[in-house]
Amino acid sequence: MGRILFGGTAALLICIFLSPKFIEFLRNREFGQHIREDGPAGHHQKAGTPTMGGIIIFIAVSVAFLILSNYEWRSVGVFGAAIACALLGFADDYTKLVKRRSLGLRGRTKLVVTVAISVGLWLVATKLAHLPSTLQLRFVDYHIDLGPFYPVLIYLVVAGTTSAVNLTDGLDGLAAGCAAIVLLAYIGITFLANDSDLAMLAGSLVGACIGFLWYNAFPATVFMGDTGSLGLGGAIAGLAVMTKTEVLLILLGGIFVIEALSVLIQVISFQTTRRRVFLMAPIHHHFELKAWSETKIILRFWIVASICGAIGFTIYRQSRGL
Numbered sequence: 169m170g171r172i173l174f175g176g177t178a179a180l181l182i183c184i185f186l187s188p189k190f191i192e193f194l195r196n197r198e199f200g201q202h203i204r205e206d207g208p209a210g211h212h213q214k215a216g217t218p219t220m221g222g223i224i225i226f227i228a229v230s231v232a233f234l235i236l237s238n239y240e241w242r243s244v245g246v247f248g249a250a251i252a253c254a255l256l257g258f259a260d261d262y263t264k265l266v267k268r269r270s271l272g273l274r275g276r277t278k279l280v281v282t283v284a285i286s287v288g289l290w291l292v293a294t295k296l297a298h299l300p301s302t303l304q305l306r307f308v309d310y311h312i313d314l315g316p317f318y319p320v321l322i323y324l325v326v327a328g329t330t331s332a333v334n335l336t337d338g339l340d341g342l343a344a345g346c347a348a349i350v351l352l353a354y355i356g357i358t359f360l361a362n363d364s365d366l367a368m369l370a371g372s373l374v375g376a377c378i379g380f381l382w383y384n385a386f387p388a389t390v391f392m393g394d395t396g397s398l399g400l401g402g403a404i405a406g407l408a409v410m411t412k413t414e415v416l417l418i419l420l421g422g423i424f425v426i427e428a429l430s431v432l433i434q435v436i437s438f439q440t441t442r443r444r445v446f447l448m449a450p451i452h453h454h455f456e457l458k459a460w461s462e463t464k465i466i467l468r469f470w471i472v473a474s475i476c477g478a479i480g481f482t483i484y485r486q487s488r489g490l
Contacts, residue, residue, distance in 0.1 A: 169359075171236050171364060171367075171368040171371075172355060172359075172364075172367050172368050172370075172371035173371065174232075174236065175232040175233070175236050175368045175369070175371045175372040175375065176232075176371035176372055176374055176375030177375060178228075178231065178232045178235075178236075178372070178375065179228040179229055179231070179232045179371075179372040179373070179374075179375035179376040179379060180228075180375035180376065180378055180379035181379065182224075182227065182228035182231055182232075182376075182379065183224055183225065183228045183375075183376050183378075183379025183380050183382070184379045184382050186224055186227070186228070187221070187224050187379075187380070187382070187383050187390065188383075190221070190223070190224050190390075191218050191221075191383065191389055191390045194218035194219070194220065194221075194390070195218050198216075199218055199219060199220060199265050200215065200216035200217055200218060200219065217388060217389070217390065217391055218389070218390045218391070219261060219265075219390070219391040219392075219393040220258065220261045220262075220265075220391075220392075220393040220395050220396075221380060221383070221384065221390040221391055221392045221393060221395075221396060222254060222257060222258070222261075222392040222393050222394070222395030222396025222397065222398075222399050222400075223258065223395055223396075224376075224380065225376045225377065225380050225392065225395075225396050225399065225400070226250070226251060226254045226376070226395070226396075226399050228372070228375070228376040228379065229247075229250070229369075229372045229373055229376045229403075230247075230251070232368075232372035232375070232376075233247055233368075233369055233372055236368055236372075237365055237368065237369070238364075238365045239365075240297075240363075240365040240366075241292055241296040241297040242293075242297045242299075242363060242365065242366050242410040243363075243365040243366045243368070243369045243410075244292065245289055245292035245293055245296070245297060245406060245409075245410060246366065246369055246403060246406035246407055246409075246410055247369060247403075247406075248288065248289075248292065248406075249285055249288070249289045249326065249402045249403070249405065249406035250373075250399050250400070250402045250403035250406060251399070251402075252281075252285045252288070252402065253285060253326075253330055253398040253399050253401060253402025253403075253405075254395050254396070254398060254399025254402065256273075256278065256281050256282070256285070256394075256398055257393065257394035257395040257396065257397065257398030257399055258393075258394075258395040259272075259273055260272035260273045260278070260394040260395075260398070261393040261394050261395050272394065282323070282326060282327050282330070283323060285326060285402065286319065286322045286323035286326045286327070287319060289322055289326065289405075289406060289409055290318065290319045290322045293322070293409055293410060294318070297410065299409075299410070299412065300313075301313065301314050301315055301318035302314065302318075302412070303318075303321060303414060303415065304412045304413070304414075304415065305415055306413065306415065306416045306483055306484055306487040307415075307483060307487075309487055321414060322409055322414075325405045325408055325409060325414050325417065326401075326402065326405040326406075328405075328428070329401045329402070329404050329405040329408070329417070329421065329424065330397070330398045330401030330402055330405065331401070331428060332401065332421065332424035332425065332427055332428040333346075333347060333397045333398070333400055333401035333404070333424055334394060334397040334398060334401065335424075335427045335428055335431060335450045336397075336423065336424055336427045336450065336452070337391075337392060337396070337397040338450060338452055338453060339386075339452055339456075339462055339465060339466055340384060340385060340386035340387060340388035340462060340466070341381050341384050341385040341386055341388065341466055342452060342465075342466050342469060343392065343396070343397055343400070344377045344380050344381050344384050344392060344396070344400075345377070345381060345466065345469075345470050345473070346423050346424065346469065346470065346473040347373075347377050347400040347404065348373075348374050348377035348378055348381070349470065349473040349474050349477050350404055350420055350421050350424075350473065350477055351370050351373045351374045351377065351400075351403070351404065351407075352370075352374050352477065353420050353477035353478070353480055353481045354366075354370045354404070354407045354411070354420075355367055355370045355371050355374065356481050356484075356485075357407075357411050357413065357481060357484050358370055358407070358411060360484070360485060360488060361411060361488075363410075363411075366407065366410060366411070369403075370407060373400070373403055377400070380392065380396070386462055386463050386466065404417070404421060405417075408420075413480075413484065416480055416483060416484060417480075419476055419479060419480040419483070420476060420477055420480035420481070421476070422472065422473065422475075422476030422477075422480075423469055423472050423473040423476060426451060426472070427450045427451060427452065428450075430446060430449045430450050430451035430454070431449045431450050433445050433446075433449075434446055434449035435449075452465050452469065
């Protein structure tokens, strides 16, 4: 427990004390956010806000992990997946800044890199951490041996989670707060699993998210960018794989699932009927256009995320007979 608290506190303090200088650096280099033309009107005033704040998040996590970790393969796999996804996000952010538009890397490039990250996570999980190639249904305590299809599951988890967290990162503090809540649930899960190294890493991630929220909360002075959202998505996906909670992640990360489903529903509805279910997707923009204040949306989404995380953690605890 001491390492968890120390790692979380260290990551939090690193974020809080390094962020002002880093934000000033980003502002001086004019590394500001480009806002979509078709986005909510209220977002245009956020144009130019420094982005790529995810760099600070993962500097803080890296320092805590490299100093405190026992370098067990499960935690190394999660850390590696998170850093690899963050680097992909950094390349995407940098491309947007250089080209001065809201679109970054090509979809094919992201696909190839995500597949490579997923294969690497699969190799660490099965060959080095010696985890079984099974899908565990915690609700009914049932295992399904996926055999050669297990890497496909890992890809779906990594691609789905990174995309969902990225879609959620549309309001000040929304993604960072929701990610912190999910990661807090994973502290409990890894603690119950007696995996202190993974618990310490999850604690460091929570601390970094909370420290980043100090500057990312409404009104944000820095955005995490794809560096942060993809990196946090990769960390959550890695934790799901290493704790065999790939299916339970649907509930643990319920708010991310809702955001992703809202986009999917909107696209399918418009392509088939030429009608929109929501005023705008992801769903947090729908509530913006319904005249909800940004802080109201964020707080209510955090509440939903907390409920999902609590229920998911309870199911995991029950599945272990505790």
